[in-house]
Amino acid sequence: MPVPTIAGNWKMNTTVHEATRLATGVRDGLRMSSGVEIVLCPPFIALQPVRDAVQGSPIKVGAQNMHFEDSGAYTGEVGPLMLQGLCEYVVLGHSERRQLFGETDDQVNRKVKAAFSHGLRPILCVGETLEHREAGRAGAVVAHQLRDALSGVHDISGLLVAYEPVWAIGTGQAATPEIAAEIMGGTVLASLTALFGQAADDVPLLYGGSVNPENVGSYLRLGAIHGALVGGASLDANQFLQIIQATAEAKL
Numbered sequence: 001m002p003v004p005t006i007a008g009n010w011k012m013n014t015t016v017h018e019a020t021r022l023a024t025g026v027r028d029g030l031r032m033s034s035g036v037e038i039v040l041c042p043p044f045i046a047l048q049p050v051r052d053a054v055q056g057s058p059i060k061v062g063a064q065n066m067h068f069e070d071s072g073a074y075t076g077e078v079g080p081l082m083l084q085g086l087c088e089y090v091v092l093g094h095s096e097r098r099q100l101f102g103e104t105d106d107q108v109n110r111k112v113k114a115a116f117s118h119g120l121r122p123i124l125c126v127g128e129t130l131e132h133r134e135a136g137r138a139g140a141v142v143a144h145q146l147r148d149a150l151s152g153v154h155d156i157s158g159l160l161v162a163y164e165p166v167w168a169i170g171t172g173q174a175a176t177p178e179i180a181a182e183i184m185g186g187t188v189l190a191s192l193t194a195l196f197g198q199a200a201d202d203v204p205l206l207y208g209g210s211v212n213p214e215n216v217g218s219y220l221r222l223g224a225i226h227g228a229l230v231g232g233a234s235l236d237a238n239q240f241l242q243i244i245q246a247t248a249e250a251k252l
């Protein structure tokens with residue numbers, strides 16, 4: 001049974017000072033026995049301060065992106081050797097990276113392999129656009145993204161998959177639980193099982209897209225959904241804590 005997981009993707013928000021304050025707020029508000037894996041993904045420059053702020057608590061830290069090479073002439077990039085020891089998780093293939101920065105399935109695949117080989121847990125993001133969905137291609141697109149991202153990977157221990165339909169991100173138009181469950185319990189699980197057999201059963205599947213304290217329970221009551229990747233609502237410690245609490249109530 002996958003571990004219920006709530007990850008906060010802060011995106012390009014928070015100064016170092018604000019990030020430290022937000023992480024401290026989540027840490028201080030946490031009930032120690034919640035049993036939910038909690039991951040904070042601040043901007044790169046706040047990884048160390050956030051790590052310091054949550055030290056001694058069960059909260060884990062993740063990066064939002066990563067280059068696939070260890071080091072080299074890649075101005076502005078951050079590689080896996082720099083993240084090792086600084087965080088446990090890394091969000092890869094987020095639709096904003098794909099759409100705004102031209103990240104390809106091949107690049108996502110290289111990043112996923114680099115994460116595994118450096119002991120970082122990838123939170124692999126997949127999801128269709130509205131255009132794909134209206135054309136009846138949502139499942140096919142997600143299956144394709146998964147297959148490409150995991151090509152050449154043999155051991156998926158440590159993997160998490162986040163299903164984030166592009167049309168639901170930052171729009172307030174969350175996918176219905178039925179849509180999320182259809183893709184996650186159907187397409188995603190079937191694709192992972194076809195590729196990796198029983199190991200697929202241990203992969204936490206997170207829903208992302210306009211998750212808030214009010215709607216999170218409706219996803220987590222469904223067996224196919226083990227957690228959430230939260231954007232906007234993770235920037236408010238109280239809302240994020242309520243999401244964690246609702247997850248504990250639904251899953252534990």
Ligand code: 13P
Nearest residue numbers: 009169170209210231232
């Ligand atoms: P919102 O929760 O703001 O819709 O963002 C979702 C997301 O992209 C998380 O990675």
